[in-house]
Amino acid sequence: MTDATSGSDQRHRSDPPGRPRLIIFDVNETLSDMAxxxxxxxxxxxxxxxxxxxxxxxxxxxxxxxxxxxxxxxxxxxxxxxxxxxxxxxxxxxxxxxxxxxxxxxxxLEVHPDVVDGVQALDDLGIRLVTLSNGSAGVADALLQGAGVRDRFERLLTVEDAGEWKPALRAYTYALAECGVESQEAMLVAVHPWDIDGARRAGLATAWIDRASGRYPAYFAVPDLTAGSLVELADALR
The missing domain is CATH 1.10.150.240 (Putative phosphatase; domain 2)
Structure with missing residues (x-):
């Protein structure tokens, strides 16, 4: 697990975030293996x-x-x-x-190999878990039911109810309002840098899941945390 603290002052926080009250997961490619x-x-x-x-x-x-x-x-x-x-x-x-x-x-579709253990570990930390997808809540439900971890998630949210796709601001503020938390109490977890950037600009903490050891685009706001898996993320927040 690494702390993403490089870049300009406008693109990172000076200190790593504390443990969030709420984690908001992207679904497509973050939880689901689309191969x-x-x-x-x-x-x-x-x-x-x-x-x-x-x-x-x-x-x-x-x-x-x-x-x-x-x-x-x-x-x-x-x-x-x-x-x-x-x-x-x-x-x-x-x-x-x-x-x-x-x-x-x-x-x-099925989840990535790290998802079940990672979700269970994060839930065991007492962190509230929800999803926020540009896709339908039904697809997220089928995915998580199939993986046996649907009961670990409090809500399955979709931008169809927000009125705007991520990474628009309204998508994230909709999720925060639905869950009754402030932006500084929540963390967005995603594999997509554009999603990380949008959530960061909305005031959320962010964690980039980098399973492929890739390069994060320098033009996006950097994530607060970078992890190779959800298990690594849970270890960092423990």
């Missing part, structure tokens, strides 16, 4: 490498709509982004059947 979505692409005759590009494109378009003052559900954007990405490809089944096959994959 199987590449196999879903191959199943329908599309190149596996397009899965990551498609996911980045649907996030981009969700952010763009939010910036324009509009909002659309994750599922609608994901399905239409598939139709756009696959335009001109020779799939092995009708387009809508291919779209349905990939979209069904969200409900069958």
């Amino acid at each position: 199987p979505m590449s196999a879903r692409f191959e199943d329908v005759g599309a190149p596996a490498h397009l899965a990551r590009l498609w996911f980045a494109e649907l996030l981009r378009d969700g952010f763009a709509l939010t910036a324009s003052g509009d909002i659309e559900s994750f599922a609608v954007l994901a399905a239409e982004a598939l139709r756009v990405r696959w335009a001109g490809l020779d799939l092995d089944r009708p387009l809508e059947e291919a779209v349905d096959h990939v979209m069904q994959g969200f409900s069958e």
Whole structure:
């Protein structure tokens, strides 16, 4: 576990955060392992490498709509982004059947190997746990039920009820209001630097889960903590 305290004065706190009262988890890729979505692409005759590009494109378009003052559900954007990405490809089944096959994959994803032990360890510390996803609460529920840790989470929140996608300010303030805590009492945990940046600007403490030992973009507000897994995060907050 490392303390991310480099960068300009505007991009970090001078001291590591104390143990939060509330941890707000991102869901897609932070808790869920989305690697199987590449196999879903191959199943329908599309190149596996397009899965990551498609996911980045649907996030981009969700952010763009939010910036324009509009909002659309994750599922609608994901399905239409598939139709756009696959335009001109020779799939092995009708387009809508291919779209349905990939979209069904969200409900069958599993958590990363560190998630169960990490969530249990954080809950055992007495920290309240919730999720806040740009996707649906139903997908988060299926994921956590399948992992056997749904009972460790107090709430499963979605930006569909906030009216704006993360990383817009309203998404985080919505979660804080729903949970009845102040920003300085909460920590956002995510694998996405853009999510870390948004939460940091909303006044939350942040923890970046860096399972791949990657590089954090210098143009985003740095996380208060960086961990290779949720287990490492729990060890740091113990």
